[in-house]
Amino acid sequence: MKNDYRVAxxxxxxxxxETFLGYGRIKLLERIREHGSISAAARSMGMxxxxxxxxxxxxNKAAPEAxxxxxxxxxxxxxxxxxxxxxxxxxxxxxxxxxMEDFLENETRDVKERLK
Amino acid sequence: MKNDYRVAxxxxxxxxxETFLGYGRIKLLERIREHGSISAAARSMGMxxxxxxxxxxxxNKAAPEAxxxxxxxxxxxxxxxxxxxxxxxxxxxxxxxxxMEDFLENETRDVKERLK
Numbered sequence: 708m709k710n711d712y713r714v715a716x717x718x719x720x721x722x723x724x725e726t727f728l729g730y731g732r733i734k735l736l737e738r739i740r741e742h743g744s745i746s747a748a749a750r751s752m753g754m755x756x757x758x759x760x761x762x763x764x765x766x767n768k769a770a771p772e773a774x775x776x777x778x779x780x781x782x783x784x785x786x787x788x789x790x791x792x793x794x795x796x797x798x799x800x801x802x803x804x805x806x807m808e809d810f811l812e813n814e815t816r817d818v819k820e821r822l823k
Numbered sequence: 824m825k826n827d828y829r830v831a832x833x834x835x836x837x838x839x840x841e842t843f844l845g846y847g848r849i850k851l852l853e854r855i856r857e858h859g860s861i862s863a864a865a866r867s868m869g870m871x872x873x874x875x876x877x878x879x880x881x882x883n884k885a886a887p888e889a890x891x892x893x894x895x896x897x898x899x900x901x902x903x904x905x906x907x908x909x910x911x912x913x914x915x916x917x918x919x920x921x922x923m924e925d926f927l928e929n930e931t932r933d934v935k936e937r938l939k
Contacts, residue, residue, distance in 0.1 A: 718927075
């Protein structure tokens with residue numbers, strides 16, 4: 708039988724009991740960077756605007772300084788952009804995420820060895 | 824403000840797309856070892872018998888050899904006990920779980936340093 712055992716996992720950064728940064732939130736930040744607005748970012752992910760807005764608000768409140776700055780009015784009807792703290796949050800998350808992937812790969816090698 | 828950032832995570836052992844062993848399943852195996860029956864183990868955790876039985880069946884089918892053996896009939900109306908493979912599965916899971924805890928602690932130290 709095929710040895711398709713693997714160690715799977717999930718990580719996120721919490722603040723107290725609340726999620727601060729997780730995979731979906733980081734993807735949203737990246738889309739905001741790309742699209743320049745929360746509504747366009749949300750739309751591009753098939754996420755409701757209100758949900759996206761709440762996630763951004765939750766991240767901004769949990770962060771030492773805001774990750775996303777919104778700009779109201781103007782020709783384009785307002786937009787949103789990442790701050791330096793937002794860029795650093797993305798980097799920090801992916802670094803930990805990649806270390807987690809390495810960890811899971813190593814454990815998977817061991818588990819495949821034991822479960823056969 | 825209190826620095827209560829932390830890196831949180833979850834791990835499980837999967838087989839293909841199915842969960843094989845996770846925290847709750849391992850707790851159930853330990854209760855079966857302690858109580859000698861699936862129904863008593865389930866009751867002790869406030870878990871429904873059918874749910875517990877399905878979890879055991881799923882683990883037994885996904886494992887290289889059964890983790891739990893059921894004994895029908897007899898004075899006690901049947902029971903269940905762990906096999907050697909069941910004991911090894913518990914050990915394997917807790918070892919990985921503890922390494923994961925160490926990983927999360929290290930990452931948390933780093934994150935606290937960066938988010939302040």
